[in-house]
Amino acid sequence: MKENREGVKGWLNPTRYGANRFAYWLQRLTGLGLLIYFIAHVIETSNIVYGKSAWEKMLAVTQTNEGHIVLMVVIGMCVFHAANGVRLYIAEHGKGIGRPGRPEYPYKPTSLGLGMKACIWVSVALAALAMMYGAYVLFGEA
Amino acid sequence: MKRVKIRVFRYNPADGADARYDEFEVEAERWTTVLDALLYIKAHKDHSIALRYSCRMASCGSCGMVINGIPRLACYTKVYELGSDVITCRPLTNFPIIRDLATDFTAFFAKHKSMRPYIINDAVDRIDGREFLQKPEEVEKYLQFSYCIKCGLCYAACPTVATDKRFPGPQALAQMYRYLIDSRDMATDERLKVVDDRHGVWRCHFAGSCSMVCPKGVDPALGIQLLRAYLLGMSRDSKVVAELYRREK
Amino acid sequence: MKVHYYTGLAAIVLVAIHILFRLTVPEGYSASLEYENVIANYKNISYTLVLELILVTVAVHGFNGLRVILLELRQGDAWESAVKWLCIAGAVAIIAYGTRTIILASMM
Numbered sequence: 001m002k003e004n005r006e007g008v009k010g011w012l013n014p015t016r017y018g019a020n021r022f023a024y025w026l027q028r029l030t031g032l033g034l035l036i037y038f039i040a041h042v043i044e045t046s047n048i049v050y051g052k053s054a055w056e057k058m059l060a061v062t063q064t065n066e067g068h069i070v071l072m073v074v075i076g077m078c079v080f081h082a083a084n085g086v087r088l089y090i091a092e093h094g095k096g097i098g099r100p101g102r103p104e105y106p107y108k109p110t111s112l113g114l115g116m117k118a119c120i121w122v123s124v125a126l127a128a129l130a131m132m133y134g135a136y137v138l139f140g141e142a
Numbered sequence: 143m144k145r146v147k148i149r150v151f152r153y154n155p156a157d158g159a160d161a162r163y164d165e166f167e168v169e170a171e172r173w174t175t176v177l178d179a180l181l182y183i184k185a186h187k188d189h190s191i192a193l194r195y196s197c198r199m200a201s202c203g204s205c206g207m208v209i210n211g212i213p214r215l216a217c218y219t220k221v222y223e224l225g226s227d228v229i230t231c232r233p234l235t236n237f238p239i240i241r242d243l244a245t246d247f248t249a250f251f252a253k254h255k256s257m258r259p260y261i262i263n264d265a266v267d268r269i270d271g272r273e274f275l276q277k278p279e280e281v282e283k284y285l286q287f288s289y290c291i292k293c294g295l296c297y298a299a300c301p302t303v304a305t306d307k308r309f310p311g312p313q314a315l316a317q318m319y320r321y322l323i324d325s326r327d328m329a330t331d332e333r334l335k336v337v338d339d340r341h342g343v344w345r346c347h348f349a350g351s352c353s354m355v356c357p358k359g360v361d362p363a364l365g366i367q368l369l370r371a372y373l374l375g376m377s378r379d380s381k382v383v384a385e386l387y388r389r390e391k
Numbered sequence: 392m393k394v395h396y397y398t399g400l401a402a403i404v405l406v407a408i409h410i411l412f413r414l415t416v417p418e419g420y421s422a423s424l425e426y427e428n429v430i431a432n433y434k435n436i437s438y439t440l441v442l443e444l445i446l447v448t449v450a451v452h453g454f455n456g457l458r459v460i461l462l463e464l465r466q467g468d469a470w471e472s473a474v475k476w477l478c479i480a481g482a483v484a485i486i487a488y489g490t491r492t493i494i495l496a497s498m499m
Contacts, residue, residue: 006235010304020350035453042489049495052426094371103359111364306463344392
């Protein structure tokens with residue numbers, strides 16, 4: 001209590017400070033999710049070296065409805081993380097965030113302006129589109 | 143006019159009791175600020191509430207607190223603009239609590255000091271009637287960052303400060319950029335060495351909460367990304383140190 | 392942090408190629424996962440190079456990201472040193488394991 005730092009709770013609630021904070025929260029969440037998926041994927045695909053029956057046993061587990069839903073979520077995470085990552089790369093190199101000037105009331109910060117908000121919405125939209133396309137490919141072949 | 147409930151965070155480390163919220167009912171007009179309401183409570187209901195305030199006009203930065211979940215200046219926040227009949231006042235997060243709504247700014251100021259927030263120019267002692275020439279465009283590169291009132295709202299909002307004790311915070315980093323890009327300053331390399339640290343500017347991830355809460359339009363997130371861009375060698379304008387000039391009589 | 396930027400950008404391109412390999416099989420996505428098709432992919436030297444690069448870039452990017460999150464959660468020289476070595480070990484382990492799969496599969 002004395003130190004009064006918000007700690008990890010400060011990371012968990014992304015709703016207080018607008019789109020940029022939400023994107024930060026989602027970037028971290030998707031990053032961790034993708035790391036876990038990456039490790040699982042490398043392990044699951046290594047079954048190829050144990051021959052055809054081992055590979056087909058692995059496919060029987062992953063090419064199910066539940067497996068497809070997991071893959072759809074992974075697709076969404078991947079596309080959001082990549083698109084938002086490109087936005088962060090550009091912003092952190094000083095582009096697209098406006099120039100310093102003489103602030104006038106109501107002091108809208110240029111770094112959180114339309115450009116950045118639009119990029120975040122585009123990242124979410126691309127992730128949604130990719131998930132829908134993924135659903136079409138995965139569930140579409142009946 | 144409406145009646146609102148103000149919930150004030152009460153905590154005194156000296157008496158060992160747990161923190162609690164005290165509730166008070168206040169009548170608010172269209173123009174009543176949260177600071178007005180708190181001072182009314184202090185005058186008429188409970189004079190033991192500890193809070194800091196001074197200028198009442200968003201100029202001194204003393205009355206920062208978390209109001210309905212977001213760090214704000216109490217003098218700059220009208221009760222009506224919160225859109226709620228219950229207003230909760232907590233001390234600023236990420237600052238140690240002294241008592242109730244008053245927090246300790248020692249670490250915050252120490253981090254600011256570690257950025258060497260002054261012009262470093264070895265010609266300064268030998269100016270003798272001359273002045274630095276700065277074009278308006280050169281002033282505009284740092285002017286908005288100089289509007290910082292050290293209120294600490296950005297420090298309270300930052301998710302990195304929430305967990306990383308060694309992170310200087312958005313205010314300190316923005317001030318570092320303010321002095322770095324000032325054409326009168328010559329210590330660019332030493333300044334970059336201070337922030338090019340594992341817990342320095344690299345721990346900022348552009349969550350932007352600092353700029354969201356800044357009451358003076360300083361936009362510290364912009365300053366930090368520009369500082370990082372400078373470190374990455376991306377600055378569009380290469381910095382030229384200002385000349386000393388004797389004004390013609 | 393620079394390593395995070397560059398591996399991130401590289402990973403986008405490489406993973407896109409990896410996914411395209413699964414989506415551009417004429418018989419469809421599930422056919423592309425058949426044992427024979429996958430083994431044929433591993434025999435293609437440029438594709439195995441792409442896979443190896445993905446392994447390296449994604450492992451470095453991912454474990455560096457994890458390192459960043461862990462460094463922010465706690466500070467102190469012992470913790471920071473432990474996190475650095477753990478993340479390097481994790482990245483090396485997954486790269487080694489994946490490379491083993493690539494080498495063995497390409498010889499099958």
